[in-house]
Amino acid sequence: MRIAQAVPVLIGVVVISFVLTRALPGDPAVQFAGFAATPQSIEETRVKLGLDKPLPEQFFLYVGQLLQGDLGQSLSTGQPVTTELASRLPASLELTLTALILSCAIAIPLGVLAATRPGSWVDQLCRVLVTAGVSLPTFFTGIVLIYVFYYLLGIAPSPLGRLDFIYLDPPRVTGFFLIDTLLAGDPETWFGALKQLILPATTLALFTLAPIARMTRAAMLSALSADYIRTARAAGLGSAKVLYGYAFRNALLPVVTTLGMVFSFVLGANVLVEKVFAWPGIGSFAVEALVVSDYAAVQGFVLCMAVLFVVLNLIIDLAYSVIDPRFGTDAK
Amino acid sequence: MSITRRQFLGTSAALLGSLPFARAIPALAAPADTLVAVTGQTINSLDLHRVGTNRASYQIAVNCYDRLVSFGTKEAPGGGLSYDYSKLEPELAESWTISPDGLTITFKLKPNATFQDGSKVTASDVKWSFDRAVSVGGFPTTQMQAGGLTRPDQFEAIDDLTFAVKLDKPSKLSLPDLAVPVPFVINSKLAKANATEKDPWAMEYLHKNTIGSGAYKVVRWDAGQQVVYQRYDGWVGGPKPAVKTIIMREVPSSATSRALVERGDVQIAFDIPDKDAAELASKVTVYSTPVENCIHCLCMNSNFAPFQDANVRKAVAYAVPYEAIFKTAAYGRGTELSGGSTEITDTAWPRKIPYSTDLAKAKEYMAKSGFAGGFETTLSIATDLASWMEPAALLIQEAVAQIGIKTTIEKIPGAQWRTASLVEKRLPFHLENFGGWLNTPDYYFFWAYQKGHLFNSSNYYNEEVEKLTNETLHMAMDDPEYAPKIKRMFEIVLDDLPRIPLWQPALNVAVNGADGYEFWFHRMLDVRTLKPAGA
Numbered sequence: 001m002r003i004a005q006a007v008p009v010l011i012g013v014v015v016i017s018f019v020l021t022r023a024l025p026g027d028p029a030v031q032f033a034g035f036a037a038t039p040q041s042i043e044e045t046r047v048k049l050g051l052d053k054p055l056p057e058q059f060f061l062y063v064g065q066l067l068q069g070d071l072g073q074s075l076s077t078g079q080p081v082t083t084e085l086a087s088r089l090p091a092s093l094e095l096t097l098t099a100l101i102l103s104c105a106i107a108i109p110l111g112v113l114a115a116t117r118p119g120s121w122v123d124q125l126c127r128v129l130v131t132a133g134v135s136l137p138t139f140f141t142g143i144v145l146i147y148v149f150y151y152l153l154g155i156a157p158s159p160l161g162r163l164d165f166i167y168l169d170p171p172r173v174t175g176f177f178l179i180d181t182l183l184a185g186d187p188e189t190w191f192g193a194l195k196q197l198i199l200p201a202t203t204l205a206l207f208t209l210a211p212i213a214r215m216t217r218a219a220m221l222s223a224l225s226a227d228y229i230r231t232a233r234a235a236g237l238g239s240a241k242v243l244y245g246y247a248f249r250n251a252l253l254p255v256v257t258t259l260g261m262v263f264s265f266v267l268g269a270n271v272l273v274e275k276v277f278a279w280p281g282i283g284s285f286a287v288e289a290l291v292v293s294d295y296a297a298v299q300g301f302v303l304c305m306a307v308l309f310v311v312l313n314l315i316i317d318l319a320y321s322v323i324d325p326r327f328g329t330d331a332k
Numbered sequence: 333m334s335i336t337r338r339q340f341l342g343t344s345a346a347l348l349g350s351l352p353f354a355r356a357i358p359a360l361a362a363p364a365d366t367l368v369a370v371t372g373q374t375i376n377s378l379d380l381h382r383v384g385t386n387r388a389s390y391q392i393a394v395n396c397y398d399r400l401v402s403f404g405t406k407e408a409p410g411g412g413l414s415y416d417y418s419k420l421e422p423e424l425a426e427s428w429t430i431s432p433d434g435l436t437i438t439f440k441l442k443p444n445a446t447f448q449d450g451s452k453v454t455a456s457d458v459k460w461s462f463d464r465a466v467s468v469g470g471f472p473t474t475q476m477q478a479g480g481l482t483r484p485d486q487f488e489a490i491d492d493l494t495f496a497v498k499l500d501k502p503s504k505l506s507l508p509d510l511a512v513p514v515p516f517v518i519n520s521k522l523a524k525a526n527a528t529e530k531d532p533w534a535m536e537y538l539h540k541n542t543i544g545s546g547a548y549k550v551v552r553w554d555a556g557q558q559v560v561y562q563r564y565d566g567w568v569g570g571p572k573p574a575v576k577t578i579i580m581r582e583v584p585s586s587a588t589s590r591a592l593v594e595r596g597d598v599q600i601a602f603d604i605p606d607k608d609a610a611e612l613a614s615k616v617t618v619y620s621t622p623v624e625n626c627i628h629c630l631c632m633n634s635n636f637a638p639f640q641d642a643n644v645r646k647a648v649a650y651a652v653p654y655e656a657i658f659k660t661a662a663y664g665r666g667t668e669l670s671g672g673s674t675e676i677t678d679t680a681w682p683r684k685i686p687y688s689t690d691l692a693k694a695k696e697y698m699a700k701s702g703f704a705g706g707f708e709t710t711l712s713i714a715t716d717l718a719s720w721m722e723p724a725a726l727l728i729q730e731a732v733a734q735i736g737i738k739t740t741i742e743k744i745p746g747a748q749w750r751t752a753s754l755v756e757k758r759l760p761f762h763l764e765n766f767g768g769w770l771n772t773p774d775y776y777f778f779w780a781y782q783k784g785h786l787f788n789s790s791n792y793y794n795e796e797v798e799k800l801t802n803e804t805l806h807m808a809m810d811d812p813e814y815a816p817k818i819k820r821m822f823e824i825v826l827d828d829l830p831r832i833p834l835w836q837p838a839l840n841v842a843v844n845g846a847d848g849y850e851f852w853f854h855r856m857l858d859v860r861t862l863k864p865a866g867a
Binding site: 025026027028030031032033038039041042044045048049075076077078079084087088139143146147150151154158159160161162165169274275276277278280284285288291292293 | 374384470473474555557558560579583584587591597598716745747748750
């Protein structure tokens with residue numbers, strides 16, 4: 001049912017991305033005809049790229065290819081779009097998920113602490129930490145972390161991407177290096193991949209601390225002031241049971257929503273972190289493709305993101321139904 | 333109890349988090365037979381002839397393929413080594429002769445030349461490769477035309493080791509044009525084995541594989557991340573390279589590249605911004621070589637009324653703050669081009685222009701012009717080149733405001749810039765840069781001063797310049813008529829001023845732990861001469 005609902009969304013995305021990329025100013029034929037292109041060679045390039053055909057014809061060709069699973073060729077990187085997405089999406093996902101896990105590990109306990117001790121020094125600390133993390137731009141925090149931990153102290157590895165060149169890429173199963181190296185039984189490379197992940201994940205985590213911590217705090221506060229908590233306390237239940245068994249579970253719903261929003265935002269917006277750490281992620285790929293009017297790449301990226309968000313919303317809905325037994329039933 | 337559980341979780345998280353750092357591995361030095369270089373550009377194909385191949389990918393053609401001839405070496409201004417345009421040296425061809433009428437060049441190939449798969453290099457491979465270069469269209473074909481190489485029937489494989497090029501007219505540009513990255517020699521047997529009906533030139537195969545006779549081969553290409561070169565020991569095109577493996581890593585952020593080269597984790601940071609070059613110069617070796625035949629210019633489009641007035645153009649030329657721009661936009665890297673003498677005694681190009689900042693003179697010229705009250709216009713720059721264009725534009729804006737020209741700065745991104753400035757030529761007042769691969773002034777004039785040619789973004793047309801450029805383009809530089817014509821061309825354009833030369837930019841390379849860097853006109857890293865430091 002849910003999946004059927006997603007289909008018209010995807011169709012809309014395909015049409016809109018097609019029209020929008022072509023409506024943008026900027027001529028890919030000029031860009032890809034090379035740096036000394038004459039008007040004649042630009043025309044040749046335009047014909048080679050199939051851009052001289054009328055728009056409806058181009059659209060049908062595109063949809064035809066799409067239905068066969070062919071997202072076209074990316075001109076800016078010279079690879080098929082599917083290959084690019086297949087290698088870059090796991091890279092970005094790995095970074096984003098690691099950052100989120102790290103961020104949650106700090107933000108949720110911090111938010112809970114701040115909610116149970118409102119007005120105390122813990123609450124103030126939470127506020128300061130969180131505001132500092134979100135107000136500093138990611139490329140700035142990234143460069144500062146590189147400066148301190150790599151350049152000055154030398155304890156972080158070279159920020160050269162996902163894996164230092166002395167390691168070989170693990171055989172590809174999921175595209176997540178942390179998983180693939182374990183599947184291949186290669187602990188050395190696992191550590192190598194983990195080391196490269198630490199700094200960029202920390203940079204992103206500092207940025208995502210704010211919404212998660214604040215949301216946890218707010219949700220916990222509202223949950224803790226509810227009637228059922230008063231009842232539970234009056235009934236003599238221990239404070240741990242009250243906090244985690246009842247308040248936290250109820251506060252989790254808005255936190256999960258926020259997590260979903262943060263995840264979708266960070267996946268695309270971590271392009272700055274990708275640039276600083278030379279991370280071959282999907283954000284920088286999309287931005288570069290956009291600047292040079294690489295139609296196939298931009299459309300492929302938009303479509304991929306749309307599918308991802310549909311899947312993400314499904315997962316969040318599932319998470320809801322796990323957390324909240326009332327979900328899906330007619331709530332009274 | 334809840335507090336201790338939380339504390340437990342916190343401390344264990346901290347412990348786990350510090351584990352990777354606990355293996356305190358210091359900056360790993362690369363093994364002795366490996367060099368690592370970083371660049372900000374991305375390589376998008378291993379085949380220069382392919383449609384859509386970007387400039388950064390030309391380095392593959394330079395390092396993995398041979399051409400018939402190459403350029404020699406000389407000392408570069410500013411330190412280090414540079415290619416020498418005046419010396420042509422054998423690469424794949426061991427010798428060549430030019431017929432008395434100058435129309436046929438016959439090359440004798442080196443008999444021991446082999447491709448990286450072991451097969452011998454023959455003249456038919458050269459012919460196939462040259463046919464490919466002139467047939468694929470786009471930039472490669474345009475570049476071949478600069479040397480008068482336009483049709484496959486101009487190339488003949490006389491026997492296995494003899495190859496002839498037949499020109500329609502003799503040109504001094506033909507031989508040097510054979511040393512540019514474009515006419516590289518491909519293993520045609522291997523290519524044809526991987527060609528198809530729809531793909532007769534094996535574009536798909538060469539896109540992902542290097543099949544030449546060059547000093548290195550690409551053993552690994554991770555698109556968007558790195559290219560790994562490995563030495564081919566059977567190379568005959570030059571002295572055996574010292575390094576077995578060279579890794580070219582793509583790092584988009586210049587701050588990161590700088591940290592890497594300073595710590596010595598990478599040995600070469602290629603093509604770094606002027607600012608980083610100026611600041612790193614005291615810590616590591618930095619080569620800032622002025623790029624030959626390349627000038628950053630301020631262009632005034634003659635399709636727009638105010639700039640059709642010669643006095644307005646002169647006024648602008650006297651108003652531009654050349655020294656301030658050189659200090660702020662170029663950080664002193666490159667060569668300043670203002671304050672030269674009006675007398676032209678040689679044919680060197682780029683040359684110092686006979687203008688310097690003189691606000692009084694600028695105001696005089698404005699008063700003499702038809703726009704004494706000033707006018708408004710747009711100063712356009714490219715966002716991709718903002719690192720030098722933006723500071724220069726801001727200083728120019730401030731300066732011309734003092735003579736009554738009010739400008740708004742317009743930033744044009746990526747793909748639109750080339751269309752607007754070079755193809756449609758619709759920008760009234762803008763910054764431009766052109767660097768010619770072949771180091772002769774007539775070549776620069778051909779591209780930048782002749783009507784309708786790509787880099788003539790000012791829509792400049794002067795009958796005499798047209799005639800003189802056509803005459804000098806193919807004339808030998810030691811011809812007695814050459815120098816006077818060139819000097820006359822300089823006179824005209826430095827008086828007409830459709831483009832005001834601002835400065836000659838430099839290519840900046842930071843090196844820490846390597847030797848043998850050589851500057852080339854194609855502004856790519858030629859890795860064949862690199863060696864570890866102190867070797």
